[in-house]
Amino acid sequence: MSNPVYETFDHEADIGVRGIGPTKSSAFEQAALAMTSVIVEPEEVAPRFSIRIECEAPDDELLLVDWLNRLVYEMATRHALFGRFAVELSNHHLTAIAEGESVDRERHQPTVEVKGATYNELAVRQIGSGLWLAQCVVDV
């Protein structure tokens, strides 16, 4: 089975985030890492504390946007960055643990603030070889 991966993709004004993994929840975890990578390299973020996130949506795609937007909210209100994610999904219900630390402007040199995850280029689907893809554009 392939290893999960994350990447960003081009959008004219902003940037797309994409997670690919052997399960849907793994793809959600990778999408979150991709979003962190827009701000800072995820490996630069130390797991100093963890938070629990729960959300629910009418379908998988809205759930992905909700998940990423909850992280945007937690980053903004806690002045934190997150670099490790563990997601569990069942019936459009998400439970997750995000691990991270407070923003250290000197050390992290955060590039840009993510304003919100959008429905642009939004997709959650199987892409063959047993892999799942979860992606959308984030507004920066």
Next chain:
Amino acid sequence: MEKSLLRKVSDHEWHIRPHGAMRVPGVILATEKLIGEMDHKVYEQVVNVASLPGIVRGSYAMPDAHWGYGFPIGGVAAFDPAEGGVISAGGVGYDVSCGVRTLLTGLDASEIEPIRRELADLLFKRIPAGVGSTGRIRLSEPEMDAMLAGGASWAVGRGYGSPEDLARIEERGRMEGADPEQVSAQARKRQRDEMGTLGSGNHYLELQRVTSVVLPEVAAAFGIGVGDLLISIHCGSRGLGHQIATEFVRQMAIEASRHAIRLPDRELACAPINSDLGRSYLGAMRAAINCALANRQILTHLTREAFAEILPQANLRLLYDVSHNTCKVEDHVVDGTRRRLYIHRKGATRAFGPGHPDLPAEFRTIGQPVLIGGTMGTASYILVGTKDGEELSFSSSCHGAGRNMSRKQAIHQWKGREVVDYLDARGITVRSPSMRGVAEEAPGAYKDVSEVVEAADRAGISRIVARVEPMIVVKG
């Protein structure tokens, strides 16, 4: 964009014939060259907006239009509530009321040359910029409500600026009809320590030198001349606006089918203006406009404080303050009939022409200053609204350069430090907390703003008054 899909009306106006679900034509105001450079997604988005209920006259794209969310960035559309018209949270955008304000300084740009780096350092210290930066103001819940209802007018009441500033802000500094009750606890929490912060990305504070004047009479009325030092601040409604957009785009996307609205793209999420959700969004969005106006007012105050320390002879007065991402209720004449319409401008600037009653008295015979931001290495422009713009674009114009290279491409192409050094050698001092952020915003990653404003000028939606070039840039 494929030109064969368009009908050429003039060198600067191209139409998309209504087809499929389109209720009105698409109208693209741009040169052949700019249209050639536009992504095909702009075409699709103009077509999609044209299919929304209650749209009036056309689905417009300004010369700097590019691929946005639902609406193109640089998109303008008017909706009539009496015809089932909608309001779209996606059509306003994530950074509600993001905009530009320009200050006159009463100084000649040459006066800051000897202290350019010192002044840049001071401004960088005083203006909270970048990810994780916080302002010094903490609002209690009643104060938050007062800010959301009062905008820049609230800020002036709290000592951030003077009452004279308000006349030089759209809506006189206070958006009527804001409903703070519609602003969620989450949106308020995101704003808790973000009042008076610049943000990141393409937001900036710039000191600029006026390098040329095209319309001397208008420039004189605006109080600007060649060699003058100006200050421009580009930022928006910060976390509060972002959270409001996030929440309402979601709710509108989920509820669209209940209102029998077919969304060709979820990001076009909208609700009838005459619906509970539509009214709720309108109240929250107006509160976010006030948040943006208050934020730019506080940043102006911080700038004045910094100048008072180092250049006490400066007199920082507002030229004007414009917002880019809004939906505003305006009267427009359509086919000879005056109608009250909900004008969405997504990455577009309102550009009232001479005679408009909403303009401050001193600009009423001239037209509104239209402030167009460029990149940190090139130029910005000051334009003026036209009478023709009313008919051509519901009194709207472009808002900036627009990117021609993605952020990802930009960071592969440039290193932030190299960009800073290159600009420094050309007399532009850049201060930013993030070198990668500077690389993403490198001047080469943007289109040539000159072409955009020239197209706006030739299309008749606004006229070029003056060109300014950056001297000091504080980047978020």
